[in-house]
Amino acid sequence: MDHQSASNNGLEVIQLQCEYRTHWLGSDHLRPQFSWIIQSNQRSTIQYSYYIQVGLDSEDWTQLLWDSGIVVSDQSIQVKYAGSPLQSRTRYYYRVQIQDQQGRTSAWSEIQWWETALLDHTEWQAQWITPEEEWHNPQLESVFQLRKSFTLPENISSARIYATAAGLYELSINGTRVGDEWFTPGWTSYTHRHQYQTYDVTKYLQAGDNAIGISLADGWYTGRLGWENKRQHYGEHKALLLQLHVHYENGEEEIIGTDTSWHSAPSPITLASIYDGEHYDARLEQPDWDQPGYDDSLWSGVKVAELAYDHLIAQENWAVRVTEILTPVKVIHTPAGETVLDMGQNMVGRIRVTGIIPANTHYVIHHAEILDQQGNFYRGNLRTAKQAVHYIANDQQDRKINHVPRFSFQGFRYIQIEGLDHLTDQQLLEMVTGEVMHSDMPIAGSFECSHPLINQLQRNIVWGQRGNFLDVPTDCPQRDERLGWTGDAQVFIRTAAFNYNIAPFFQKWLRDLSADQRSNGSVPFVIPDVLSVLDEEKGDTELPASAAWGDAAVICPWVMYLHYGDQNLLQKQYSSMKAWVDYIYNQGSHHYLWNTGFHFGDWLALDAKENSYMGATPVDLVATSYFAYSTRIVRDTAVVLGQAADVKLYSERLEQIIQAYRHEFVTPAGRLAAPTQTAHALALMFDLLEERDQQRTATELNNLVIKNDYHLTTGFVGTPYLCFALSDHGYHETAIKLLLQEQYPSWLYPLSKGATTIWEHWDGIKTDGSFWPDDMNSYNHYAYGAIGEWLYRYVAGLDMDESIPAYKKSKIHPRYGEGEITSASAILEAAYGKIQSSWIEQADQRQLEVIIPANTTADIVLDHAILSSIQENGQLLHEIEGIHNIQEMQSTIIITIGSGHYHFVYQYQPISRLV
Numbered sequence: 001m002d003h004q005s006a007s008n009n010g011l012e013v014i015q016l017q018c019e020y021r022t023h024w025l026g027s028d029h030l031r032p033q034f035s036w037i038i039q040s041n042q043r044s045t046i047q048y049s050y051y052i053q054v055g056l057d058s059e060d061w062t063q064l065l066w067d068s069g070i071v072v073s074d075q076s077i078q079v080k081y082a083g084s085p086l087q088s089r090t091r092y093y094y095r096v097q098i099q100d101q102q103g104r105t106s107a108w109s110e111i112q113w114w115e116t117a118l119l120d121h122t123e124w125q126a127q128w129i130t131p132e133e134e135w136h137n138p139q140l141e142s143v144f145q146l147r148k149s150f151t152l153p154e155n156i157s158s159a160r161i162y163a164t165a166a167g168l169y170e171l172s173i174n175g176t177r178v179g180d181e182w183f184t185p186g187w188t189s190y191t192h193r194h195q196y197q198t199y200d201v202t203k204y205l206q207a208g209d210n211a212i213g214i215s216l217a218d219g220w221y222t223g224r225l226g227w228e229n230k231r232q233h234y235g236e237h238k239a240l241l242l243q244l245h246v247h248y249e250n251g252e253e254e255i256i257g258t259d260t261s262w263h264s265a266p267s268p269i270t271l272a273s274i275y276d277g278e279h280y281d282a283r284l285e286q287p288d289w290d291q292p293g294y295d296d297s298l299w300s301g302v303k304v305a306e307l308a309y310d311h312l313i314a315q316e317n318w319a320v321r322v323t324e325i326l327t328p329v330k331v332i333h334t335p336a337g338e339t340v341l342d343m344g345q346n347m348v349g350r351i352r353v354t355g356i357i358p359a360n361t362h363y364v365i366h367h368a369e370i371l372d373q374q375g376n377f378y379r380g381n382l383r384t385a386k387q388a389v390h391y392i393a394n395d396q397q398d399r400k401i402n403h404v405p406r407f408s409f410q411g412f413r414y415i416q417i418e419g420l421d422h423l424t425d426q427q428l429l430e431m432v433t434g435e436v437m438h439s440d441m442p443i444a445g446s447f448e449c450s451h452p453l454i455n456q457l458q459r460n461i462v463w464g465q466r467g468n469f470l471d472v473p474t475d476c477p478q479r480d481e482r483l484g485w486t487g488d489a490q491v492f493i494r495t496a497a498f499n500y501n502i503a504p505f506f507q508k509w510l511r512d513l514s515a516d517q518r519s520n521g522s523v524p525f526v527i528p529d530v531l532s533v534l535d536e537e538k539g540d541t542e543l544p545a546s547a548a549w550g551d552a553a554v555i556c557p558w559v560m561y562l563h564y565g566d567q568n569l570l571q572k573q574y575s576s577m578k579a580w581v582d583y584i585y586n587q588g589s590h591h592y593l594w595n596t597g598f599h600f601g602d603w604l605a606l607d608a609k610e611n612s613y614m615g616a617t618p619v620d621l622v623a624t625s626y627f628a629y630s631t632r633i634v635r636d637t638a639v640v641l642g643q644a645a646d647v648k649l650y651s652e653r654l655e656q657i658i659q660a661y662r663h664e665f666v667t668p669a670g671r672l673a674a675p676t677q678t679a680h681a682l683a684l685m686f687d688l689l690e691e692r693d694q695q696r697t698a699t700e701l702n703n704l705v706i707k708n709d710y711h712l713t714t715g716f717v718g719t720p721y722l723c724f725a726l727s728d729h730g731y732h733e734t735a736i737k738l739l740l741q742e743q744y745p746s747w748l749y750p751l752s753k754g755a756t757t758i759w760e761h762w763d764g765i766k767t768d769g770s771f772w773p774d775d776m777n778s779y780n781h782y783a784y785g786a787i788g789e790w791l792y793r794y795v796a797g798l799d800m801d802e803s804i805p806a807y808k809k810s811k812i813h814p815r816y817g818e819g820e821i822t823s824a825s826a827i828l829e830a831a832y833g834k835i836q837s838s839w840i841e842q843a844d845q846r847q848l849e850v851i852i853p854a855n856t857t858a859d860i861v862l863d864h865a866i867l868s869s870i871q872e873n874g875q876l877l878h879e880i881e882g883i884h885n886i887q888e889m890q891s892t893i894i895i896t897i898g899s900g901h902y903h904f905v906y907q908y909q910p911i912s913r914l915v
């Protein structure tokens with residue numbers, strides 16, 4: 001084949017990515033992975049071979065670092081770099097050409113690039129610095145300004161800054177803010193892994209005088225975290241590390257870094273706290289402090305901070321950015337006399353205030369999620385988090401302001417404004433905008449259907465994800481927690497992967513999980529772990545770990561593998577995954593039952609005893625079920641990674657756990673001893689039962705739901721599985737009824753109370769309008785949003801064959817809406833390209849539109865279809881190109897297709913409803 005010449009033949013390589021990014025500035029991967037998408041004007045396109053080139057010059061492709069040559073392979077995702085060793089601070093260009101199985105050769109793709117950062121920590125010449133002690137009352141959480149002025153010669157060709165902070169930093173050069181990232185350097189397990197960012201600052205520098213200005217805040221490093229008011233989790237002082245590399249046209253390079261020549265001073269931000277908000281005092285402003293020529297002779301100095309370099313890593317996660325601007329929908333004057341603005345959406349981010357305010361104004365913006373029963377502003381559920389932004393103007397008359405908090409985010413729908421009483425409602429509305437902030441993950445999928453309330457539910461799920469994916473997967477974004485609770489992340493991850501590309505987000509978090517995992521394999525409740533220290537301080541030697549929470553160590557990497565096909569991550573997490581299940585194995589006196597220690601159980605389930613958060617499902621049943629599930633995943637991971645001895649070990653162990661489970665929790669006659677919805681759902685979903693007992697258990701689950709008048713009772717553990725367990729065993733109709741249930745408790749009930757996000761409790765607002773107690777009542781908690789996965793996979797029918805990850809083989813299996821939902825559609829930008837499953841039901845006819853990306857295949861599963869009636873684009877099945885196989889199994893037809901865009905229409909038999 002000729003890979004050199006190619007014509008416009010309908011075969012194209014597009015959307016090249018290096019580790020999920022199109023352009024990537026600042027990577028420290030030694031062997032990054034490449035993926036591309038194939039576009040073809042024909043059906044059933046499969047890549048026959050690829051050719052990838054990596055070089056230093058985007059125009060000259062003769063001097064290459066990697067010339068793969070023609071590699072006969074259908075691999076088009078996660079292709080690992082295999083060229084000469086990469087150098088630091090170098091931009092690499094790459095391009096790809098492919099041939100398909102029909103013999104067509106594509107043109108070379110567009111050229112993309114990535115650029116390395118500092119590949120070796122010895123390249124850090126700069127020193128960690130901290131503002132001098134005299135300014136430094138570490139209890140204050142105030143912000144410091146640091147600056148450095150310097151002179152540069154002419155002929156700068158390019159410049160980069162590598163920067164990080166123990167705390168949070170904001171960078172400006174010559175008075176201009178650099179970059180659009182916020183909350184840098186992000187939150188990691190700082191003691192082990194500390195991210196730095198890379199900036200192309202060429203355009204900000206000038207020949208002559210220059211100045212770098214930094215604002216340095218406490219953030220997660222030294223700021224208050226957790227509900228026990230603890231600060232300084234990672235160190236006593238905030239600090240900065242920055243290195244500027246300036247390149248000149250003559251090839252020379254100059255490095256300017258943080259050292260003791262820098263100056264520091266307090267900033268006008270007198271408080272910046274993740275939970276409490278920000279205080280800005282304009283009277284303390286020092287105009288032009290970050291400009292060249294500013295006289296900083298009265299500023300203090302800085303000291304060298306004794307912080308490490310060997311745990312510095314380049315930015316791994318998507319950056320946090322402002323991704324949407326909301327305008328308030330109305331002003332409310334509450335019965336208590338408060339002036340409140342409604343943003344129309346429970347959002348996470350900050351309020352920007354722009355406009356003119358009188359001299360010496362002091363305004364305060366309070367943030368809250370709801371109004372109370374009387375319609376007053378309600379902050380009780382924030383616990384100790386103040387979430388308040390104060391602004392004190394100076395004595396300048398009619399000052400024009402444009403203010404946002406910079407190092408704090410708030411979770412809110414309503415804001416109460418104090419101190420701007422002279423403004424009309426209209427003026428207030430014009431002055432305020434809401435900036436939505438989260439990790440800037442590319443949107444991956446969408447789901448919609450004929451039922452407006454389900455579409456609102458899907459929107460609430462997405463808003464819950466946006467609000468809680470701010471650098472780490474948090475439980476909630478408003479009260480004094482905002483922590484990376486493992487259980488919540490684990491139950492939601494698969495839904496999350498449908499809505500957004502979460503690969504770098506979870507890669508980072510899982511590396512932190514491994515870093516914070518204890519030496520005995522147990523996994524802290526939250527990652528990054530800021531809670532264990534509280535137990536340690538109390539003298540606890542055996543640190544707690546809970547089933548379904550610690551299992552995030554195993555479930556999350558596996559979901560990432562299924563979704564993105566990245567074996568590299570699986571390999572990296574493998575020892576952490578094994579350590580978790582081995583930890584369980586070593587608990588208590590029984591190797592195969594987990595019946596010791598503390599567990600959250602089926603957290604917040606409605607069958608809990610009065611005043612308890614733990615549902616009625618026995619915690620040892622939940623723990624042992626998860627033990628089996630995680631052991632199975634570790635076994636499957638061992639298969640993928642070719643670890644034969646482990647395959648044997650964990651297969652045998654799994655068998656023993658299942659036997660122990662049956663012995664303990666299933667009666668000899670085959671009845672599940674715990675009569676809860678959650679126990680039944682777990683038994684079915686984790687495959688814990690003898691075959692003869694499965695249908696009986698499913699029928700019992702169905703009965704439990706019917707007896708409860710089609711209402712769920714499940715908590716964090718059972719909820720994600722409930723509808724799957726029903727649909728998989730002939731009770732899809734019941735699952736649909738549960739989904740569409742509008743009376744409390746249900747997914748739709750909160751909508752009747754105006755919810756725009758997912759709530760922590762099924763009854764965050766009770767039917768009588770009163771609230772769940774303030775000790776734990778978040779209105780933005782994504783866990784119950786885990787139903788989203790079932791909407792995509794089982795309602796719209798966009799699913800995968802899990803034996804071939806990353807949708808290399810899709811499974812399109814719409815289960816239809818039992819007359820209640822008459823159309824549904826899901827789209828997913830998956831690793832190989834766009835997948836779509838959209839169906840419409842009219843009388844006894846169904847239409848199904850399917851898109852399958854090139855280099856993949858799909859099984860289309862049509863329940864109750866009449867084979868002879870199936871047409872695709874007006875043609876009968878046997879006449880159609882792209883159909884690989886047709887199987888008829890009982891009442892189901894499975895059509896295997898190649899890539900392409902298909903439009904099926906068919907008749908179906910009246911469904912003989914349910915067993």
Ligand code: BGC
Binds near residue numbers: 476481487776
């Ligand atoms: C969090 C949860 C978390 C739980 C542990 C709560 O305070 O908000 O979502 O998983 O504690 O049970």
